[in-house]
Amino acid sequence: MGNGIDITKKIEGLINDIRSMIIDTRKKVAKNINTELLLTYWKIGKLIGEVESNINFDKKSSRQLIIDLSKQLTKDLGSGFSRTNLFNMRKFHLEYKDVQTVSGQISWSHYCELLIIEDTQKRAFYEKETENSKWSVRELKRQIESSLYERLLLSSGKANKETVYMMAIKGQELTKPDDIIKDPYVFEFLGIPENKPMLEKDLEKKLIRHIEDFLLELGKGFMFVGSQQRVTISNTHYYVDMVFYNKILKCYILIELKTRKLKASDAGQLNAYLNFYKTEINETDDNSPIGIIICAEKDEIGAEYFLSGFENNVFASRFTYVLPDKEEIIKELQIVLKENNEYP
Secondary structure (H helix, E strand, C coil): CHHHHHHHHHHHHHHHHHHHHHHHHHHHHHHHHHHHHHHHHHHHHHHHHHHHHHHCCCHHHHHHHHHHHHHHHHHHHCCCCCHHHHHHHHHHHHHCCCHHHCCCCCCHHHHHHHCCCCCHHHHHHHHHHHHHHCCCHHHHHHHHHCCHHHHHHHCCCHHHHHHHHHHHHHCCCCCCCCCHHHCHHHHHHHCCCCCCCCCCCHHHHHHHHHHHHHHHHHCCCEEEEEEEEEEEECCEEEEEEEEEEECCCCEEEEEEEEEEECCHHHHHHHHHHHHHHHHHHCCCCCCCCEEEEEEEECCHHHHHHHHCCCCCEECCCCCCCCCCCHHHHHHHHHHHHHHCCCCC
16 A cells, blocks of 8 residues: 555656656747847848948838838748838847847847837836736736836835836736747747637637638639638737738628627728738738638628728729629528527
């Protein structure tokens, strides 16, 4: 009996030792990857800055350089080289002239948030607290949005400042040792496919599958690009439900699926995606992208106001002779809804 207890304890000890070893190794690997990533992005920013300086680019020319670089690097190397990310690399080098001052404890996603802060003292405060308190990117954004820095400055007396700071710390998220490894930019840098977020409802998954098949069967120049295609705007990641490319129209077609009534915000969100594709994804011979919102319910008058007035083609205001008829799409949607008994 005693031998059995001893064996169990030894096995538990072995498991704990292996677990600790793996966790420590993951920390070291994450730190090394992150340090190399930051150094590389800093060097890229330096190269961009040197070219701009040597050619004496103005603001408009610099913007176009970033756009052209983004398109070519994305084509050659894959994701991770959006205009926003390249702009951040350039600013990264400008703000941190000495790469040795960059902390390997903080991920690139953290620095992208910090670079938005123009006040150097304020940025230094959040940078140091991110490192000391091991804030996740989400936690860093929460602290910035709650004006922790300003509240501390306005708090009179050491005791009050400590109280404000402790209140902020209580909201801190717990982080895992390998959080840096999960940073989307690290995935891109290593060429590892990102685990894209799944849509919440089974109904939406079936809608994607069904409508994807429906559009492909039409055979009118549609090529499926993918579902949940990431769009990064101002360091925030968004995902387009479905993206197609039409060879006849020479344009991307972005589709957003909504299992509810159409809202005004849906049109604005899709318009932002269209602007992103037009600026950062389109090739020179591509036409402006088209956006389609497929929803469970729609007030015709509301839709008229929500969808009109955009420079972009929201819900196929042009080229309707190639796109599937609106009534056909609604009919297909209703079939799936009835199959899942979600709606009468």
